[in-house]
Amino acid sequence: MNAATQAMLEKARRFLPNGTLGNISDEILLSRGRGSRVWDSDDREYIDYLLGSGPMLLGHAHPEVLQAVREQLEEGLTFFALNEKAILLAEQIVDAVPCAEKVRFTSSGTEATLYALRVARAATGREKILKFEGGYHGMHDYSLMSLRPPRASDYPKPIPDSRGIPRGVEQSVLVAPFNDLDLAASLIEDHRADLAAVIVEPLQRILPPAPGFLEGLREVTSAHDVALIFDEIVTGFRLALGGAQAYYGVVPDITTLGKVIGGGFPLAAVAGSARYMAEFDASLSDSALVQIGTLSGNPVAAAAGLAAIRVLKRSGTYERLHEISKAIGSALKSAASDLGIAAHVVGEGPAFDLVFADEPPKNYAEVLASDSQLAARFAKGLRSHGVLKDSKFYVSTAHTESDVEATAIAASKALTDITR
Template sequence: MSRNTELFDRACKTIPGGVNSPVRAFRSVGGVPRFIKRAQGPYIWDAENTQYIDYVGSWGPAILGHAHPEVIEAVQRAAVDGLSFGAPSEGEIDIAEAIAARLPSIEKVRLVSSGTEATMSAIRLARGYTGRSKIIKFEGCYHGHADSLLVKAGSGMLTFGNPTSAGVPKEFVQHTIVLDFNQPEAVRAAFEQQGNDIACIIVEPIAGNMNLVKPDAGFLETLRELCTQHGALLIFDEVMTGFRVGPQGVQGLTGVTPDITTLAKVIGGGMPVGAFGGRADIMDCVAPLGPVYQAGTLSGNPVAVAAGLVTLKLLSEPGFYDKLEQQTRKLTQGLSEHAQAAGIPFSADFVGGMFGLYFRDGIPRSFDEVSSCNIDQFKQFFHGMLEQGVYFAPSAFEAGFVSSTHTDEVIEQTLAAAKKVFATL
């Protein structure tokens, strides 16, 4: 029995499904998950000491590669002084100032411990600020596992959603309207019918949780226009894209300014951190200044803040994002060329250090189009690449990530492996 299998069997006895987050279980691709022992740069090693080129990157945070020496040093230095205080520390101010300096849409920011906590709090804030109950989200956009967000579209365009998880009463999602991504007219119709009751729109401005799906030209601009017109707030969920696709996230790439932004992943440099921020008049509604309650024992954890501060500093080096985008382009173009040569229906897209792979002709624009991908071919590709020492996300519905340590040599090794695998599909 392999060491990974042994660990998985053992884990299943005390951990539901043997994992602490569902996608890790390999259920959508089959097989036994790899239990990771260590990571360095663009590589991870499993429990059997098998090395893989990693394109998951802890689902985005490892933009500098794993175990960057300056980040590790900052964490070690902070840990010596204590792991948690439950009281304010100067580092919290430093990272709040760093975030606000980089994102003009943010005047004030509240630190939390996860992306889920950030989006949950942002929606509560939007409801408290507007005095309204209903929210709009989009099919395929994932904003964490808060009850009101675990919802799928109803049977009609403007019907309220149905829970997608047991344990979520229908009453918890009765105020959630689920629409199709990249369909601005549906959003316009929702506001025409229920605009006085809509507190906010929450959107991944570039989706990463139904694989990578970019907004059509004008889509985000329409969301901004409608929110302004009807007195609702626009929330950009940049938990995944924040400081990953560019120095100012998607809002910097598009010029569309949200009222509230949620962040996580990169701002923690691999440690558990989240944040939500926006205009001062909105953020001043949060306790202790305002009536919207939010609290967290580990919010602004000094060790996590230390990792995030060093990460943000290193991302500010001249040319960082240009180089990252260049490497991601090499990867996606190379994969597309090898798939085409093998006669495999395939397309790929990217932005910054984030990419999507689709086993279909043409880049998808919505959840339905992503769902039309050849999932069986993806599974074969995933396991074939795993055997070749390349670790992609174990799901056809997840974006991938490139780090600054994915050198030309690493990309070339990946493409050589992909050429072999495509030939077998």
């Protein structure tokens, strides 16, 4: 590590709690990115599967996104008022995402899921929500319930993930294990008089939905007029242009989007059917939801998102993205099997991980039972061999065959180091 990097990390420790932004804790200072690669402040190059935690679906510094941003910068950075780029982005979202009839922009995914839950409560007049153990919906009080519990929850009682959350929040959140339709359905039926919404990541972190799980949730929520919310902040525009709801063919009432739609800038959204989105409409009711954000629909972020979507819409994009993702997954799996290590590639298309377990996990409890220490050592080993990942592999349209080959070599070396 060079002296300038060391000095900067010392400064980080002085001015930032834990010397970090709260995201990745390990010491790494990234200074630039291009395509599928990033460089740290020592000018070490990495194949990047972190991708800014997902937004960089086109890779870093995509020329068409940069051009759109440059043009918008000349016109103005933010207006608070209605602006053309935000309207055009809303149009693209409504065109692409099956459940979206209207869109309300926010700056972060955390805000988007908070408002999605509020909309559901307002529309149904009920207060409780059901979420799934291990499901990530940002950092607000309702989402930090059984996100990363140290043990399986005593369903449906949630385990708060953080100090500082009022006790009352626990009473309005129910928790169920992902992929157990019978248990979720019976909780929905038992609590139907108080239940406003079921919120789910259709691909929970890396766990694909079991056949019939999302369809079953759709059926039972519709039967009891409970709002079904798909949190598509990861999967939106990543699994397919229409997100997981298009990919799996199950349409929720409300969805949350983030990451890709801001093209690398802070932007997220709540979108949904006209019935639910009417809750935001002050022209329809004196008691419409209050929701304001200084940077909501920021034109620079919207211009970047629009440019990203324009590129993603080109024919063959998603086919290539899924193909290259599959090749990377197979390379990781082979590296493990060649060394006799029990591991499985778990995920969907361009969002997956190598899980060290005898069987692929189907829910949070099974993820908890996998070898997380080996996974952490593998991620660290990959980094020392020039591959950057955090809790999963995010793949971009900029990754190439040569990235696949280099990843395979790095994975073999990292796993060899571990097993030595």
